[in-house]
Amino acid sequence: MSTDAAITGGCLCGAVRYRVTGEVGPISVCHCGQCRRAHGYLGAYTDAPTESIAITGAERLTWYRSSDQAERGFCSVCGSVMFWKPAHGRHISFSAGSIDQPSGLVIDRHIYVADRADYETIDPDAPGHWPQADRP
Template sequence: MSDAARTGGCQCGAIRFRLEGEPFEPSICHCRMCQKAFGAYYAPLVAIGEARLTWTRGTLKYFQSSNHVRRGFCADCGTPMTYEAADGIAISAGSFDDPASLPPVIQFGVEGKLPFVDRLHTLPERHTLDDIDSAPFLSDIVSYQHPDHDTETWPIERPAENKQ
């Protein structure tokens, strides 16, 4: 096992983890169960393999999605965090602080792949602020998302003027 350590967590910061060692197989799953669990066209997952997973903040809530699989998520913000089955645990790729370092190497559940997924890269592209005329609130949006690194405390205090 390598000395690599990766951290991550949910959107609000209530759940944080540390993964020491190299994960096994970053993947994408197209099965309908993963689509629904992630609310997306597919689920990007990272199998932890022999790496050591430590939950450093919070406790997951679980949904038993089948007789063999349970899925962990943050009860505070709803971020999908784990896919857990007899063959191991996989962590949602987007919950890593640096998801770009874990590109997928295989696709699973391709029988459920939506027909347009392979063409997503051909769609027109826009940056977030390109929509400023139709969504003027974007010009002064303040994210309350937990930063992509560990913090000493949670929740992170936000300025009083931004509390709602």
């Protein structure tokens, strides 16, 4: 399920807020090692076209280049990891945890399941559980 209602969200302290207009896709839960360290466990994101996200308090965001492919944006006041932005792309991902409730969104897939931590007890063969992010 996706929604075309306006989505709003923000960090833990409220210094950084955003509003997304237009369609927002379902949520992907990411089991990769980078999300694990950045989020404390799992990363969960949805995304939207860059031009449809309006950020307030953006001067409080710090961008960390976590790989050749992307940067992660977090609030420099409270540390909430909010954004994942590809180096080359027209979309920006924002963390599911930062979205105001009710969101109207659903989780539709688990990605990078092969990279999960050894303490995770999920079934890697369950529907919607993909070894790599790019599996169709």
